[in-house]
Amino acid sequence: MASSNRAQFSSRLGFILAAAGSAVGLGNIWGFPTQAASNGGAVFLITYLVMVFILAYPLLVAELTIGRFGASNPIRSLISVAPKHKLLGSAVGIAGMLGVSGILSFYAIVAGWFFGFLIGPLLSAFGFDSAAAWLEGFGIARNLVLMGVFMLLTVLVVRNGVADGIEKWSTRLMPVLFVLFIAMVGYTLLQPGAMEGLKMFLVPDMSHFSPDLMVSAMGQAFFSLSIGVCTMMVYGSYLRKDANLPKTAAQVALLDTGVAFVAGLLILPAMFVAQKNGVQIYSESGALLDGDTLVFSVLPAMFDTMGSAGLIVGVAFFALMVIAALTSSISMLEVPVACISEELDKDRKTVVWWVGGAIALFSSLIIFNFGSMFGTVISVTTEYVQPILGVIMALIAGWIWKRNEVLEELSHGNPELANSTFWKVWPTYVRVVCPILMALVFFWPLFK
Numbered sequence: 512m513a514s515s516n517r518a519q520f521s522s523r524l525g526f527i528l529a530a531a532g533s534a535v536g537l538g539n540i541w542g543f544p545t546q547a548a549s550n551g552g553a554v555f556l557i558t559y560l561v562m563v564f565i566l567a568y569p570l571l572v573a574e575l576t577i578g579r580f581g582a583s584n585p586i587r588s589l590i591s592v593a594p595k596h597k598l599l600g601s602a603v604g605i606a607g608m609l610g611v612s613g614i615l616s617f618y619a620i621v622a623g624w625f626f627g628f629l630i631g632p633l634l635s636a637f638g639f640d641s642a643a644a645w646l647e648g649f650g651i652a653r654n655l656v657l658m659g660v661f662m663l664l665t666v667l668v669v670r671n672g673v674a675d676g677i678e679k680w681s682t683r684l685m686p687v688l689f690v691l692f693i694a695m696v697g698y699t700l701l702q703p704g705a706m707e708g709l710k711m712f713l714v715p716d717m718s719h720f721s722p723d724l725m726v727s728a729m730g731q732a733f734f735s736l737s738i739g740v741c742t743m744m745v746y747g748s749y750l751r752k753d754a755n756l757p758k759t760a761a762q763v764a765l766l767d768t769g770v771a772f773v774a775g776l777l778i779l780p781a782m783f784v785a786q787k788n789g790v791q792i793y794s795e796s797g798a799l800l801d802g803d804t805l806v807f808s809v810l811p812a813m814f815d816t817m818g819s820a821g822l823i824v825g826v827a828f829f830a831l832m833v834i835a836a837l838t839s840s841i842s843m844l845e846v847p848v849a850c851i852s853e854e855l856d857k858d859r860k861t862v863v864w865w866v867g868g869a870i871a872l873f874s875s876l877i878i879f880n881f882g883s884m885f886g887t888v889i890s891v892t893t894e895y896v897q898p899i900l901g902v903i904m905a906l907i908a909g910w911i912w913k914r915n916e917v918l919e920e921l922s923h924g925n926p927e928l929a930n931s932t933f934w935k936v937w938p939t940y941v942r943v944v945c946p947i948l949m950a951l952v953f954f955w956p957l958f959k
């Protein structure tokens with residue numbers, strides 16, 4: 512299947528870091544801890560972990576396997592596993608490409624804000640207070656500029672292709688992220704008030720458990736592992752045949768949940784440290800302030816109370832957010848770029864500018880109509896497009912793709928697979944259990 516000159520990740524570690532880079536992003540570091548904080552802490556953590564392993568992990572294997580088998584862009588890969596259903600394959604590939612472009616269009620706006628909060632304190636440290644205030648305030652021009660800068664960074668990395676762009680930057684940036692993160696957790700846990708947050712995150716209070724919580728935890732697991740919108744499929748297509756897919760997917764899932772867990776160890780204690788320092792984290796009604804308010808007001812307020820170290824910790828935190836966002840956004844942009852450049856046989860260096868430009872244009876539309884579009888695009892892409900395409904991919908892998916081809920593909924890099932427990936369970940699991948579980952995610956809210 513593979514054309515011999517197709518780009519590949521140059522090492523297994525490079526692939527794992529790139530795929531983990533896609534998975535680890537704003538969703539883990541901010542989305543997960545704030546969801547955990549507002550959904551009972553430890554109970555959300557446990558439900559999320561269960562969802563990752565019973566639902567997201569098996570699907571991650573499916574997406575990666577389809578991608579590696581096809582060794583092409585997602586449209587072609589899907590057609591190659593379902594040759595009698597060309598229309599279905601193309602439709603799912605195109606839907607994934609549009610879905611992931613939609614995700615990138617809001618992601619770039621949010622990542623731009625983080626970029627503003629990274630540069631802002633540095634500018635004010637050098638006396639440029641009004642420029643800093645502009646970057647940290649909410650305005651159309653500021654949103655456009657910051658989104659544009661972030662999209663430009665994404666385009667520049669993706670333009671250089673797989674080994675030289677995506678892999679090089681993911682391998683450099685991911686370890687920096689881990690180190691920065693651990694240092695910040697250590698610092699925060701030593702502050703007064705931190706233990707209260709730690710207790711909330713680690714000691715379960717079952718009274719918080721509800722069906723809604725399960726739905727949120729499932730959604731978070733999907734978003735966090737970048738499932739359903741062909742990102743993992745396109746990365747899988749660049750993966751070498753000697754990699755053991757179930758093992759690689761498990762490593763990626765573990766890294767992703769590991770980072771979400773550490774983010775919880777950072778953010779929940781940090782909230783209570785901030786509260787001890789007089790910062791409001793709960794609204795009058797007793798509910799936690801929402802995610803945006805927390806990250807862009809509570810955390811900088813906490814950094815301020817740290818004296819001169821605060822500037823460094825604050826810059827480190829926002830640098831970390833931008834790094835995490837960038838390794839995710841490059842994986843998103845890769846999907847439409849691979850599809851369009853390969854399907855239309857166009858030079859990737861040209862296509863990347865056109866696609867990046869088109870997505871930036873759509874982001875601008877969202878910025879101009881922020882109130883009506885921002886929340887809608889997030890909800891449509893993450894709550895509907897990701898689960899629906901996820902179900903369809905599970906159905907394709909489980910029902911349409913020939914079982915002997917699946918076995919053969921999974922056996923590359925894992926010759927004993929045919930006799931393993933994984934192979935005894937996984938095919939039926941993605942065929943039956945995953946679609947049922949995912950249908951629940953999708954339909955549950957409709958029956959409330």
Ligand code: PFF
Nearest residue numbers: 534536537538539735737742
């Ligand atoms: N997994 C990323 C995060 O947690 O921030 C978001 C994401 C990346 C979603 C890539 C979808 C995607 F295709």
